[in-house]
Amino acid sequence: MDAEFWQQRWREGRIGFHHDAPMPLLVAHWPRLALPPDSRVLVPLCGKSLDMLWLAAQGHRVLGVELSPLAIAQFLEENRLTARTWDSPLGRHYLADRIELIQGDAFALDSNTLAGCTAIYDRAAIIALPPALRRHYAASVYARLPPGARGLMITLEYPQAEKDGPPFSVEEPEVRALLEPGWQVDVIERRDILASQTSFVEQGVTALDTAVYALWHEGAPHAAEAASRSG
Numbered sequence: 001m002d003a004e005f006w007q008q009r010w011r012e013g014r015i016g017f018h019h020d021a022p023m024p025l026l027v028a029h030w031p032r033l034a035l036p037p038d039s040r041v042l043v044p045l046c047g048k049s050l051d052m053l054w055l056a057a058q059g060h061r062v063l064g065v066e067l068s069p070l071a072i073a074q075f076l077e078e079n080r081l082t083a084r085t086w087d088s089p090l091g092r093h094y095l096a097d098r099i100e101l102i103q104g105d106a107f108a109l110d111s112n113t114l115a116g117c118t119a120i121y122d123r124a125a126i127i128a129l130p131p132a133l134r135r136h137y138a139a140s141v142y143a144r145l146p147p148g149a150r151g152l153m154i155t156l157e158y159p160q161a162e163k164d165g166p167p168f169s170v171e172e173p174e175v176r177a178l179l180e181p182g183w184q185v186d187v188i189e190r191r192d193i194l195a196s197q198t199s200f201v202e203q204g205v206t207a208l209d210t211a212v213y214a215l216w217h218e219g220a221p222h223a224a225e226a227a228s229r230s231g
């Protein structure tokens with residue numbers, strides 16, 4: 001799953017991971033993080049996800065990072081956004097109101113940029129990465145977010161032997177091994193979605209769950225406290 005793999009997927013329009021509406025699991029569970037509205041939310045491997053628009057509509061500043069220039073062009077065009085652009089060592093930046101996109105490598109973000117993000121939204125990001133890259137991803141992104149950061153991660157779990165990724169199956173013990181002890185990892189939902197995922201069924205997958213995690217970096221007020229603060 002090198003950069004060329006993803007560039008080719010975008011060139012060929014093989015983007016079955018993209019949804020035409022914000023993810024219901026995001027909408028349902030994001031409020032429990034009780035983030036201040038103007039928090040800067042990192043969306044690594046963002047594609048052209050409409051979840052970024054939903055996060056911006058909550059008052060957040062969004063920082064999406066995406067390798068594919070096509071994904072960024074389509075995001076801006078399809079949502080009728082006009083962006084100011086500039087270049088930096090991280091890549092080309094696009095700023096449209098509260099949404100900033102970097103066309104660049106999420107593994108190459110610098111410490112200053114990560115330190116400015118107090119939240120992370122990980123949907124189809126960690127599960128897009130093969131096993132060997134996930135530890136590198138956790139170390140390059142999660143471990144470098146500031147104390148007090150919070151996040152929502154959405155994963156898939158299925159018998160990996162039945163189908164190749166991406167998307168890969170990333171099960172709870174692996175999420176914990178990658179993030180703990182720096183992050184508190186709370187499973188907030190696990191749901192059987194096999195019946196609705198016909199492409200998995202057609203490929204012979206016999207079980208498929210989606211799992212949602214609330215993530216609390218060291219120093220973050222944990223679930224109950226955050227919820228009581230949000231009223």
Ligand SMILES: C[S@@+](CC[C@H](N)C(=O)[O-])C[C@H]1O[C@@H](n2cnc3c(N)ncnc32)[C@H](O)[C@@H]1O
Binds near residue numbers: 006019071
């Ligand atoms: C499975 S898609 C998910 C996109 C998005 N999160 C969504 O929910 O629709 C993974 C995306 O990550 C991008 N990508 C892969 N590796 C990347 C990297 N190292 N840095 C930035 N983007 C990357 C790909 O181009 C692709 O658009």
